[in-house]
Amino acid sequence: MDILTMVLRVLHIFGAVAWIGATWMVVFFVEPTVRALGPEGGKFMNYMATTRRYPLYISVTAAVTLLAGIVLFGIHWGPVWNTPMGLTFLIGGLIGIAGGVTGGMTGGVTGRMTKLGGEMAQQGKPPSPEQLAEMGALQARLRSLARVTAILTSIALFLMAIARYV
Numbered sequence: 697m698d699i700l701t702m703v704l705r706v707l708h709i710f711g712a713v714a715w716i717g718a719t720w721m722v723v724f725f726v727e728p729t730v731r732a733l734g735p736e737g738g739k740f741m742n743y744m745a746t747t748r749r750y751p752l753y754i755s756v757t758a759a760v761t762l763l764a765g766i767v768l769f770g771i772h773w774g775p776v777w778n779t780p781m782g783l784t785f786l787i788g789g790l791i792g793i794a795g796g797v798t799g800g801m802t803g804g805v806t807g808r809m810t811k812l813g814g815e816m817a818q819q820g821k822p823p824s825p826e827q828l829a830e831m832g833a834l835q836a837r838l839r840s841l842a843r844v845t846a847i848l849t850s851i852a853l854f855l856m857a858i859a860r861y862v
């Protein structure tokens with residue numbers, strides 16, 4: 697019985713489900729809803745990021761997926777990386793890591809949005825045009841980074857799913 701591989705596979709696959717599921721949820725449902733709600737959407741986003749700690753959740757699920765995947769690859773596929781199966785896991789893994797990088801970049805944008813949202817809420821007067829423009833630019837950047845992350849992680853998932861049968 698290979699307990700280490702079983703534990704790593706459970707961590708890798710549960711992590712991937714939690715990470716990709718949340719990314720799709722944000723791209724297809726949360727972000728469009730937040731945008732449609734305007735200032736109320738900003739409050740929703742703020743609560744999700746600070747009280748519910750969404751950035752922490754997404755960082756942990758991504759890190760667990762990637763680290764467990766890298767160790768699994770090292771144990772089982774490193775020595776045979778140049779077989780069709782090994783190569784498919786390798787290319788999928790590299791694309792998944794790229795998704796981890798773009799996903800990590802969303803953390804910085806979310807942090808700035810949360811800080812700016814807090815300043816706007818506490819200043820006791822309506823937001824200035826500069827603040828609104830910065831918030832709009834941050835939202836657009838978050839939108840594109842989240843989409844790129846969803847695409848990269850989905851390609852990685854696709855390649856991992858077919859790797860054993862190529």
Ligand code: HEM
Nearest residue numbers: 712762765766768769772785789792793849852853856860
């Ligand atoms: C978005 C990122 C990722 C997703 C969604 C993902 C998803 C999956 C899934 C669903 C499986 C099960 C497929 C099967 O065993 O037939 C799997 C297996 C595997 N993944 Fe990933 N993965 C990701 C990232 C990575 C990374 C970065 C690596 C490192 C190179 C990696 C290496 C592996 C390996 C080696 C296996 C097979 C494990 C074994 O030998 O049983 N994965 N992955």
